[in-house]
Amino acid sequence: MSAVERDVIVSEVGPRDGLQSIKRSMPTETKIEWIKGLASAGLPEIEVGSFVSPKLLPQMADCAEVVAAATEIPGITVLALVPNLRGAQAAFDARSHKINMPVSASQAHSKANINRTVEEAVEDVARVHALRQEFSADYHPGIEVGISTAFGCTIEGPVSEDWVIRLAEMLVEAGADSVGLSDTTGYGNPAQVKRLFKRLKSEIGGKAGGAHFHNTRGQGLGNVVAALEVGVTTFDSSQAGLGGCPYAPGATGNIVTEDLVFMLEAMGLKTGIDIEKLIAARSTILSGLPGEALYGHVQDAGLPKGFRYA
Numbered sequence: 419m420s421a422v423e424r425d426v427i428v429s430e431v432g433p434r435d436g437l438q439s440i441k442r443s444m445p446t447e448t449k450i451e452w453i454k455g456l457a458s459a460g461l462p463e464i465e466v467g468s469f470v471s472p473k474l475l476p477q478m479a480d481c482a483e484v485v486a487a488a489t490e491i492p493g494i495t496v497l498a499l500v501p502n503l504r505g506a507q508a509a510f511d512a513r514s515h516k517i518n519m520p521v522s523a524s525q526a527h528s529k530a531n532i533n534r535t536v537e538e539a540v541e542d543v544a545r546v547h548a549l550r551q552e553f554s555a556d557y558h559p560g561i562e563v564g565i566s567t568a569f570g571c572t573i574e575g576p577v578s579e580d581w582v583i584r585l586a587e588m589l590v591e592a593g594a595d596s597v598g599l600s601d602t603t604g605y606g607n608p609a610q611v612k613r614l615f616k617r618l619k620s621e622i623g624g625k626a627g628g629a630h631f632h633n634t635r636g637q638g639l640g641n642v643v644a645a646l647e648v649g650v651t652t653f654d655s656s657q658a659g660l661g662g663c664p665y666a667p668g669a670t671g672n673i674v675t676e677d678l679v680f681m682l683e684a685m686g687l688k689t690g691i692d693i694e695k696l697i698a699a700r701s702t703i704l705s706g707l708p709g710e711a712l713y714g715h716v717q718d719a720g721l722p723k724g725f726r727y728a
């Protein structure tokens with residue numbers, strides 16, 4: 419979508435993963451202002467909301483409006499999370515560029531998160547793929563699937579790596595354009611990340627998607643480096659580390675976008691993102707959610723003297 423040269427795609431999930439874990443709702447105008455701020459900092463991709471029942475997550479009730487406004491912003495790919503066919507229909511009606519369907523590797527988490535068995539969730543991906551086929555050639559939304567609890571589950575504990583890989587193959591067969599791995603619960607470690615992403619790539623090749631890490635046990639950026647080493651080039655993160663999962667008890671925030679971008683640029687990897695403009699966008703969060711806790715080391719310490727972008 420953009421002519422900017424990037425080695426790594428940083429996909430901002432704060433307006434979805436971040437806001438859905440906070441009980442208060444950010445006003446719609448503030449969400450849109452925040453997304454504009456993130457876009458002007460150079461974020462290439464933003465997950466702006468979730469098409470879930472407003473009874474379950476009232477914070478996301480304005481998702482269609484937010485998607486419609488975000489797709490007017492030039493230069494960004496707009497994503498929305500959808501849990502099922504109904505959500506996908508709403509996302510397609512709102513002309514979201516891409517949708518993100520979470521499919522859990524853990525039966526217990528899948529039931530808690532989307533009230534479906536894992537197999538039913540795979541069938542939903544196939545139905546959504548069929549629905550997409552009905553749209554005309556001028557609108558071809560991407561379908562990305564993130565396998566949640568891929569590195570462990572707060573309810574079931576360890577998750578079989580063989581099963582995660584088998585599930586990824588099933589999802590590609592169902593019509594997903596890409597299948598990434600999500601450490602929803604912050605259970606992953608760098609060795610495991612390297613092993614699993616390597617297997618993912620060797621099993622589904624070019625359909626291997628990005629990484630979604632939470633920093634629950636402080637492993638987030640270590641996990642990013644491990645994933646980079648096996649060729650992963652798309653990473654989800656959340657500005658100020660907002661986020662968690664309302665249905666995965668104990669899961670805390672996403673990795674912090676500001677810290678991720680700093681690390682990548684310092685390592686010589688182009689992100690196309692301006693860290694100062696990114697930091698400036700944090701003030702919008704507080705205007706919409708006064709007093710909310712914001713995280714981030716780069717924000718606290720500032721950029722090092724003589725710092726240069728990649």
Ligand SMILES: [Zn+2]
Nearest residue numbers: 435602630662
């Ligand atoms: Zn998450």
